Amino acid sequence: MSGIGSPSMLNRDRTILDRSEAIARIEDVAATAEDFDRIVSQSLPLLLDRTVGYIKRFLRDTGQWSEDVAHEKFVLRWGAEYLEQFLVSGRFEVPCRPLFLLDSMVAKQHSRPEPFCYHPDLLTPLGRFLDGLVGRAAVSRDALIALYHHCYGLGPGQVIATLRLNGSESPRIYKNFQRWRDSGWKRTLEDIGLTAPDLQGLTEQCHQQRRRFNGEAERMLRFVQAHYRKSEPDHYPCLSRHQWEDMFLQGYGIEYRIWHLALCLNCLQTAWDLGFAGASAIEKPRVALQFQP
Amino acid sequence: MEEHMHPMDSEPERTGYREHLLDVIRTGARRTGCGASEPIHVFVNQQRIGQLDGAGTEATLQVRHQTPIESVHLRSEDGVLLGGLSTPEYGFKSSRIALMRDAVELRVQNTAQGGVVSAVFLPAPGLWHRARRAFGRIVGQGAPRPVAAAGSGGRILAVAQILLAIVLIGHFADRITGWTTPATQPLPVIQADIPQAAPLSEVAKLEQQLIELAQTQTKTIETIQTQQQGMAQLQRTMAKLSTAQESVASNVMTVAQELEHSRKGTEHNVDRMTRVLMNKNRSEREQLEAEIHSLLIANDQLSRERTQLEQNYQELKKQLTSSGQDISKTTVPDRDKLVMAQQDAPPQIADAKPIRPQPPFLLWVSFSEGTSQASIDQWVLDMHGRKGAFSEGWQAVEIVPPTEPMERVLDQIKQTKIVKAVKISR
């Protein structure tokens, strides 16, 4: 504990006092996992701001920063992501100094070639919608399955037919859809900071110039998909038409199909071209964004 | 447009978003909307490597990575971060991550050659479970080591992944993965779970059960070993095949180049040669495919057995809960009457004159031949439906009236694998 705090401090200095106390605490050593949890949970706002500060600096240093709300939200979103990871794994690093542990974790992230998916176009509402959704799909199976709906307008039955899934996989697909509609969709919108007016605007734009809008969406979607495909297992590369055919006929690679085809428009179309979904008379999947779950 | 507004105008939006994110972080793993039986996804270095089936039994996932492992994360089906670990560049690290009820034990070992991570799902312990663990340790000293899926080439790895799943997702996880740490843990004492004053006959009965269990376990281990041998053989075949493919490709190239040089040479010869080489390749390929096929069948067999066990468990659970739901059953006769009414009346009339505000919708479904009753029940459950009469191959199913257009609903149902046909009138 620090000696900065004194009971005679005036009330208006209370905030400053709390802040410096918090800093003093997280600079201290956390001896046990419980210590760590306690120290960190008392200083979450401070830790978030610190992380956000680092990400801002990273963007500035790499010439990618500008002063607007989209950039502010971008750094907040990633700051929260980093902090969440710090919280779960930091508690196994005891004894440690939480503040410096956070610094080192952020530095490690930023030493990677591409710590996050950044492109100026992705800071428009459309870009944030696609980046947020596909980014979520990289960590959530519910969101992954929902991509088939939001990007191409496929329902659960059509997903099952297009991917040629077997009976035992089907209930899970329906469950994924259900949970996404019940809670996943709303939560994801909130977590990526897309507001109701944002969504309204997108729906209107899509309505007015459907073709042009979806064309633009496809261009961004390809960019975003290529980035987040890195979240797939190493051994899920794009396959040739022949290889997909083989996989579909032999009935292996269920997970491969589900993950890769959600994140790769080219392969999805290749797989569709094989004609296995033909009986259900589904149109060839093309980008047709859906703004309702 | 609003992206370029003055920072002052956007301040409330930014603050609101920041507050929301802080709430998200505070709530943490409790945010998940997934039940305890949903799979848990395992990520290594932010890459998804597989999943643990959290359906009440122990399960193991083990993966060899070609680069050192920096982080391991566990996420629910809806993407919520449940726990994680960052790991040292060299050496061993393990920790137990507590989930809502269950736990996952993570073990990571990094060497100069890369890293190995093993994740063991440990369901909330009960007497039966502890006894099994204890006895498992006593009986089997020769625990088989899992075959790691190291290698290269997309297809080989894709196939290997399936096989790995067969080998690794076993029910006796603690023994299979025991190789990463020496078995220094003290054996839990089974007797501790038996009341001191238990009659001798009870003890004898329990003993008998444990012996039977041990026998089952030995059999399972044998199966796993057989499958491992199969996999090793398959890997050899695949290695042979890819070498063969390479040599075929280079032979074809050489032939084609020679043809380029002497244009007078007959195309016929080249074609013939290519065909011969390709045929040779094909027969090897067919052999490989046959082997894969037989392994897939074995896999199916295992998963069927597992499904059976799960169904038994569900059945038991149902029986347990049904005793507490007798009061709610008073509404059942009404619903039955409703089914009868709909069966007798033409569906249009039933639709036009609803008996109550939201009457269930009646469908007649014919299932594909060979569909088990259990999978029909599961499907009905997934549809949030209820079975009615069965007549001449058609099963009546009541569902909640859909909000979507009826054609779309019927289409979706038709696309279900086990459904042969569906109609709305008898």
Ligand SMILES: [Zn+2]
């Ligand atoms: Zn692809």
